[in-house]
Amino acid sequence: MKAREVNFDGLVGLTHHYAGLSFGNEASTKHQYRVSNPRLAAKQGLLKMKALADAGFPQGVIAPQERPNVPVLRQLGFTGNDAQVVERAAKQAPQLLSAASSASAMWVANAATVSPSADSLDGKVHLTVANLNNKFHRASEAPTTESLLHAIFRNERYFSVHGALPQVAMFGDEGAANHNRLGGAYGSPSVQLFVYGREEAKAGLIPARYPARQTLEASQAVARLNQVNPERVVYAQQNPAVIDQGVFHNDVIAVSNRQVLFCHEQAFLHQHELYTALREKVSGFMALEVPVNRVSVTDAVSTYLFNSQLLSRDDGSMMLILPEEARQHAGVWRYLNELLEADNPISELKVFDLRESMANGGGPACLRLRVVLTEAEQQAVNPAVMMNDTLFVTLNSWVDRWYRDRLTQADLADPLLLREGREALDELTRILNLGSVYPFQC
Numbered sequence: 001m002k003a004r005e006v007n008f009d010g011l012v013g014l015t016h017h018y019a020g021l022s023f024g025n026e027a028s029t030k031h032q033y034r035v036s037n038p039r040l041a042a043k044q045g046l047l048k049m050k051a052l053a054d055a056g057f058p059q060g061v062i063a064p065q066e067r068p069n070v071p072v073l074r075q076l077g078f079t080g081n082d083a084q085v086v087e088r089a090a091k092q093a094p095q096l097l098s099a100a101s102s103a104s105a106m107w108v109a110n111a112a113t114v115s116p117s118a119d120s121l122d123g124k125v126h127l128t129v130a131n132l133n134n135k136f137h138r139a140s141e142a143p144t145t146e147s148l149l150h151a152i153f154r155n156e157r158y159f160s161v162h163g164a165l166p167q168v169a170m171f172g173d174e175g176a177a178n179h180n181r182l183g184g185a186y187g188s189p190s191v192q193l194f195v196y197g198r199e200e201a202k203a204g205l206i207p208a209r210y211p212a213r214q215t216l217e218a219s220q221a222v223a224r225l226n227q228v229n230p231e232r233v234v235y236a237q238q239n240p241a242v243i244d245q246g247v248f249h250n251d252v253i254a255v256s257n258r259q260v261l262f263c264h265e266q267a268f269l270h271q272h273e274l275y276t277a278l279r280e281k282v283s284g285f286m287a288l289e290v291p292v293n294r295v296s297v298t299d300a301v302s303t304y305l306f307n308s309q310l311l312s313r314d315d316g317s318m319m320l321i322l323p324e325e326a327r328q329h330a331g332v333w334r335y336l337n338e339l340l341e342a343d344n345p346i347s348e349l350k351v352f353d354l355r356e357s358m359a360n361g362g363g364p365a366c367l368r369l370r371v372v373l374t375e376a377e378q379q380a381v382n383p384a385v386m387m388n389d390t391l392f393v394t395l396n397s398w399v400d401r402w403y404r405d406r407l408t409q410a411d412l413a414d415p416l417l418l419r420e421g422r423e424a425l426d427e428l429t430r431i432l433n434l435g436s437v438y439p440f441q442c
C-alpha cells in the first residue's frame with residue numbers, strides 16, 4: 001500500500017536549560033550551567049518543522065511535558081503545596097530540581113519505537129513508549145509520552161500505543177534512536193534493525209567508560225510488542241568503543257532511509273556481518289560507510305553529521321538534513337559534498353541552526369519521530385498537530401507570549417516558572433486539541 005513517512009518533532013519546552021545530566025553525552029556534560037534561551041530553542045525547532053512541511057514532507061508536532069515535574073519531586077520526599085515542593089527542592093537538592101525540570105522530552109527520537117503497519121503481524125501501526133531507564137531525568141517522561149501519543153494516534157482501529165517496558169536496567173530502552181528500518185517503498189514490508197549497547201544476560205563486550213543505555217532484552221521485547229514479523233528483524237550491537245567516545249545512541253553514528261544505511265565505519269561491533277545479513281534481506285541494500293580516516297568518531301560526535309534526517313523525495317532521490325555544526329567543519333563539509341557527487345541517492349544537503357538543542361546533544365534526527373503512515377492512517381491522525389502556515393504562526397506567537405529568552409539553573413526555583421508553564425501548556429493542549437494529557441490537568 002502507498003505510504004509516506006511523517007515526521008513528528010518535539011516542541012522544546014519552557015524550561016529548556018543546560019544541566020549536565022547525561023553522563024556519556026559529551027555535549028550535555030560540556031555545557032552544564034551554560035545560560036539557555038528556551039524561546040530561541042523552540043523557534044529553531046519550529047523553523048525546521050515549517051521548512052520541511054513547506055518542502056512537501058508531512059510534519060507533525062509533539063507537545064512538551066509539564067515541568068518542573070512536581071509529582072516526581074513529591075515521590076522524592078519534598079512536601080507542601082506545589083510552590084513549596086519546588087522551593088524546598090531548590091534549596092535542598094538543586095540538581096534534583098534541575099532533573100525534574102529538564103525539557104529533555106523534546107528529543108522525541110527517544111519517545112517511542114514505531115513499527116509501520118506494513119511490518120506488523122496484525123496490520124496496525126505500533127508505538128512502544130521508551131522507558132529511558134538509564135537517566136533519572138528522562139525516565140519520568142514515559143507516562144506523559146504515552147498520553148501524548150494516545151492524543152495524536154487516537155484511532156485504535158489503526159494505532160496501538162504500548163506503555164513503556166518495566167523500569168529496570170535490564171530493559172533499558174531508548175526508542176527509535178536505536179532503531180532503523182530498511183527496505184524499498186515505505187508501504188512495503190521492510191527489515192527492522194534494532195541496535196543495542198549491551199546484553200544483560202551475557203558478559204560480552206561492553207563500553208568501559210560510558211553507559212550502554214539500550215539492552216538486547218529491551219529491543220527484543222519492543223519487537224514483540226510491536227508485532228514485527230520475526231523473519232524481518234535484525235539485531236546488531238553498537239561498537240562499545242564508540243559509545244566510550246560519546247556515541248550514546250546509535251543515531252549519533254548512523255541513519256537509514258529505505259535501502260540506504262549511512263553510517264560510520266566504526267558504528268557497529270560486527271559491521272561486515274551486519275552488512276551481509278542486510279544484503280540478504282533487503283533488496284538493493286546500500287551501505288554508505290564513512291571511513292575513519294575521513295571523519296574521526298570525535299568529529300562525527302561534535303558535528304552530528306550522522307544525526308541527520310535522510311528524506312526521500314517522490315523521484316527517489318534523497319535529501320540530508322544537517323545541523324549547522326556539520327557545515328562549520330571543513331573536513332566534514334568537504335566529505336558531504338563529495339557524497340553529493342558520488343553514485344548514491346543523496347542529491348541535496350540542507351542545513352539548520354539548532355544550536356540550543358545541539359548544546360545538549362540533540363541534533364535534527366533526535367528532534368523527530370518517524371512514523372510511516374498509509375493515506376488512511378494519516379487521515380486518522382489528530383489533524384490539529386500537523387504543521388501548516390496557520391499552526392506555525394499560532395505556535396510562534398504562543399512561544400513569544402510564554403517563553404523566556406534566558407534561563408539558568410537558579411531560575412528554576414522561581415514559582416512563577418511553574419505557573420507560567422502550566423498556563424502555557426493548558427493553552428497548548430487546546431491549540432493542538434490534545435485533551436487532558438498533563439498531571440496538573442487531571
Ligand SMILES: NCCC[C@H](NC(=O)CCC(=O)O)C(=O)O
Nearest residue numbers: 019020021022025028104107366
Ligand atoms: N537524542 C538526544 C538526546 C539528548 C539527551 N540530552 C539530555 O538529556 C541533556 C540534558 C541536560 O544535560 O540538561 C540525552 O542525553 O538523552
